[in-house]
Amino acid sequence: MSEIQVKQGHPKGLMTLFFSEMWERVCYYGMRVLLTLYLVKSLMKGDAEASLIYGAYTGLVYAAPILGGYMADKFLGYRNSVMLGAILMAIGELLIVGSAIKLDFIMNPENYLLVGMGILILGNGYFKANISTIVGKLYKEGDPRRDSGFTIFYIGINIGALISTTLVAWVGETYGFEYGFGLAGIGMLLGLLIFFGGRNNYAAAEGLGITEEGKQKIAGISKATIATVVSLLLIPVAYLLIKNNxxxxxxxxxxxxxxxxxxxxxxxxxxxxxxxxxxxxxxxxxxxxxxxxxxxxxxxxxxxxxxxxxxxxxxxxxxxxxxxxxxxxxxxxxxxxxxxxxxxxxxxxxxxxxxxxxxxxxxxxxxxxxxxxxxxxxxxxxxxxxxxxxxxxxxxxxxxxxxxxxxxxxxxxxxxxxxxxxxxxxxxxxxxxxxxxxxxxxxxxxxxxxxxxxxxxxxxxxxxxxxxxxxxxxxxxxxxxxxxxxxxxxxxxxxxxxxxxxxx
Incomplete structure (x- = not known):
């Protein structure tokens, strides 16, 4: 890597990914920062039960990227996986807002929360595992800017965490949990819009689209589509594991x-x-x-x-x-x-x-x-x-x-x-x-x-x-x-x- 190339700075896609990840973290941490208090104060759970639900949820959140990374590598590609993850997380947050406003249509408020958490778990698995991979793909092997690029990217994660633990926490406890959860959902939508709108900025990264294996068809349906639909079945599995932690x-x-x-x-x-x-x-x-x-x-x-x-x-x-x-x-x-x-x-x-x-x-x-x-x-x-x-x-x-x-x-x-x-x-x-x-x-x-x-x-x-x-x-x-x-x-x-x- 020549000195001239290094002085050009970082790939322009880095800032697109920086802000996409920052707003996704506002969504994830924004929901998480309010979760225990919501369980105890709104759903009237005991401290022990609330802690067990919280632990099961965050445990599954950290396990989900194992699946998300595999699905992207094998079938979906990194860009599609991130977008699917963002959409799922926004839907999950919307259901949690439904829980907070005591929506009692089809399901009771507690089930709106648990289903929403299940969707958030799967969405986080798709998003979190693969946006970091795209950052790495912006740089060629041996590029001295790579470590610095990841450092900048991780600053975005912490800014997102700071926004969620200040603004979202304050809004949620001051005006109502539904407004805090809603704000977290808006954060995810902003991240999705930035990621999709800036897709040309990171287009040079490898592996963004559906893989060759993902394009193969079974009974006229692509493997990528089948794999996506099958992965959605993990939502009720996550629901059951949170409930029976x-x-x-x-x-x-x-x-x-x-x-x-x-x-x-x-x-x-x-x-x-x-x-x-x-x-x-x-x-x-x-x-x-x-x-x-x-x-x-x-x-x-x-x-x-x-x-x-x-x-x-x-x-x-x-x-x-x-x-x-x-x-x-x-x-x-x-x-x-x-x-x-x-x-x-x-x-x-x-x-x-x-x-x-x-x-x-x-x-x-x-x-x-x-x-x-x-x-x-x-x-x-x-x-x-x-x-x-x-x-x-x-x-x-x-x-x-x-x-x-x-x-x-x-x-x-x-x-x-x-x-x-x-x-x-x-x-x-x-x-x-x-x-x-x-x-x-x-x-x-x-x-x-x-x-x-x-x-x-x-x-x-x-x-x-x-x-x-x-x-x-x-x-x-x-x-x-x-x-x-x-x-x-x-x-x-x-x-x-x-x-x-x-x-x-």
Whole structure:
């Protein structure tokens, strides 16, 4: 790549994809930021049931891109998959608005919500998996602008998250959940219009249209059409899994164990083929990181459930006479990501140059330590409780600050590490397994959240004082357990590094 070409800047399609993804994130996070409070305050669900529904939904959302990526590669192409995903997400959001206005035509309001969530899950799978792929396809192999392009693209994701956790959260709690969900749906429609209207800007990317296999016909109908229709059957499956979320746990455990077997066996075969003793060890290391990743994100994702309910009940959110909506406290995370993201990127580069960049296991351990300290901050906040048994808003500010810096230790490493650890033959499977770890983590987050809440063991509503003690005791226990896990990772840093055989 010549210097002249580099100075031309990024492909013009990048900004089209930037704004498309930004508005899609407004849709996804906008619905998610209000979901727990809507379940508890409008549909009158108990804290535990609301957390389990939330965990099942977000778990399936993270699993869906595995299917979406496969369908695009095999049949639909990337552009068609993204547009299908956007349309489905807009429809799903519309049904959730129907739930919020207590629509009782054909279905009751709760079923409007659950069906809408099922449609959103499938739509997100098609959209999320493939718009990032199009970004990568804008650049030729070896183009030095690629990493910078993805950095710009990820800024769009965080701006979308910031808009949803401020504007959508405020509108939803101030004027009614239906307006918040409606605003999220409008965000998705804007993303769809931008993506379709700017299609010529990214037309040079490969694989946008229906694949050759997708064009093949069975009984006069293209495989792409058949595959699309069949995929829609997953909507009622998602509905049933959200409604019967205990079953989803067994499915995730089974899938994880199967993935472990497939990857370790693939590593063994790669070693036999290449006459080495590397790949099986690396796949064992992958399994260890899979479990560590689940641990981190299962606790981090308390933001949408237990931490939001904690903010609603036991945090003094008054600022100069204005009361911040409880869901809006989630804005701290994307705000700090935008503030510190580039600083951390520069820090890793500088540490690498002087040979002080921590190993991957240590980065995971340090990230978990910061996550733990964030939860333990609630015990400090307890020392400044007011007469209404509320801790200061600064408690959540420092909690989310530590959670975000912990996230910045882990998040940028994951996908890059997977591509290095996995044999070429199973690179896609390993990436799917990594997405699965995030799905398992989000489901587990819902299970953990049931341990907190404003209700006692027998379901009775707790007083403000009792609720505060239950929240802070549970959060501090989570913090202490995380510190122990981080210590174990630090102790076993060298053995894990040995399994990685030089992957940094």
């Amino acid at each position: 205990d079953l989803l746990g067994y499915i995730f455990i089974g899938l994880s164990l199967y993935m472990f077997y497939v990857l370790i066996n693939a590593g063994r075969k790669a070693d036999l083929k290449q006459n080495t003793n590397i790949w099986k060890d690396r796949m064992i290391a992958f399994v260890i990181f899979f479990l560590i990743n689940v641990t981190f994100w299962a606790c981090f994702e308390q933001a949408g459930t237990s931490l939001t309910l904690f903010a609603d009940r036991n945090v003094d959110r008054h600022i100069l006479g204005w009361e911040m909506p409880a869901s809006m406290t989630q804005f701290f995370n994307p705000f700090f990501i935008i503030v510190f993201g580039s600083i951390f990127s520069v820090m890793w580069i500088k540490l690498s140059k002087i040979g002080k960049n921590p190993s991957i296991p240590l980065k995971f351990a340090f990230g978990i330590i910061q996550l733990a300290l964030g939860f333990l901050v609630t015990k400090i906040g307890l020392q400044f409780v007011n007469d209404a048994y509320q801790v200061p808003l600064l408690t959540l500010l420092f909690l989310y600050l530590l959670h975000t810096t912990g996230e910045l230790f882990l998040s940028p490493i994951g996908l890059s590490m997977v591509t290095k650890l996995a044999p070429r033959e199973v690179a896609g499977t390993a990436m799917g397994a990594w997405f699965l770890s995030n799905a398992v983590a989000n489901y587990t987050a819902g299970q953990i959240a049931t341990l907190t809440g404003g209700h006692g063991a027998s379901g009775q509503k707790l007083s403000a004082a009792e609720g505060l003690m239950k929240y802070t005791d549970t959060f501090s226990t989570i913090g202490l357990v995380l510190l122990c896990i981080a210590l174990v990772i630090i102790i076993f840093n060298k053995p894990i590094k040995k399994l990685m055989h030089g992957v940094e």
